[in-house]
Amino acid sequence: MTNLDLGRLGLGVGFEEGTDFLYAIAEAEQIGYSTVWLSGGQLPDLDAIGTVLRATGSVNVGSGILAVDRFPADHTAAFFSETESETPGRLVLGLGGAYGPSPLTTINEYLDALEETVPLDRTMLAALGPKMLDLARERTAGALPALVTPEFTRQARQALGQDSQLAVQQIAIIENDIDTARELARPTVEFLMSNSSYAANARRMGFNDADISGVSDDLVDALVPSGDIEAVAAAVNRQYEAGADHVAVSLMNPGNPVELWRALAAEL
DSSP states (O other): OOOOOOOSEEEEEOOOSSHHHHHHHHHHHHHTOOEEEEOGGGOSSTHHHHHHHHHOSSOEEEEEEEETTTSOHHHHHHHHHHHHHHSTTOEEEEEEOOOSSOHHHHHHHHHHHHTTTSOGGGEEEOOOSHHHHHHHHHHSSEEOOBSOOHHHHHHHHHHHOSSSEEEEEEEEEEOSOHHHHHHHHHHHHHHHHTSHHHHHHHHHTTOOHHHHHHTOHHHHHHHSOEESHHHHHHHHHHHHHHTOSEEEEEEOOSSOOHHHHHHHHHHO
C-alpha cells in the first residue's frame, strides 16, 4: 500500500517563466488544490519544478509527466535528493514517455536507476495500456493517466486494485458554446492522438480510426468536457465515481485562470 497522499483535487498546468505564473500557483495552493502537476512537455529543465516548490508552502508538486527519454535517470535522482533536502515530502515524479521497441523495459530500467534514491511511493506512471498499469501497480505508487473517459478509469481501478493511487488528469474547458470549446480543445487532442500510446488507448476506449485521424467531435467531447462550472464539476465527479482517488483538472481557457480555478474548487 502506498503512503502517497495527493489529496482529492489537483491542478494540471503548463510551466511558464515569470512571477505572474508563480503568484497564480501560490493562489491555487491557498484556494485548496492539493497537488500541482507541471506538464513535462513544457518543462525547460528539472529546476523549473524546484522553482514551483520554492514558491509554495505545502502543496505537492508533480511532474505530469517527466519523459524518461529526455531526462536521464541519474539527473532525476540527483534532483530528487536536492529538492528533498530543501522541500521534503512534496515532490512526486510522474514518469512516462518511454518509446521504442520495449517501453516496459525502458521504464523498468529507469525505475531501477532511481530506486536507491527515490522511494517508489513517490513515483507514478503515465499508464494507459494494461501492461503499463500492471507495472504502475507493482513498482510505483500508482497510475497517472490523461485524456481518458470515466469508463477507462473504472477499468484502470480494477487493474490497479485498491492499494494503488489512481490520479486522473482531466482536461476541460469552461465554455458554454460547444463550437468554441471544440475549437479550443481540438489542437491538444490532435497533438496527443499523434502519439501512438494515446491513439492505441483511444481505440481501447471504443473510438475508431476515423475518430482518431479526423479528431472527431465525438472524440473531443468525450475526452475534453466543456460547459459551465457545474458541468465541468460534474465531469470531474464522474471520474471520482469511476474510481479515481485524485483528479488533476487542466483548464484550457485562455487568459488568467485563477478565478476559474477558484469557482471550480468551490463547486467541488
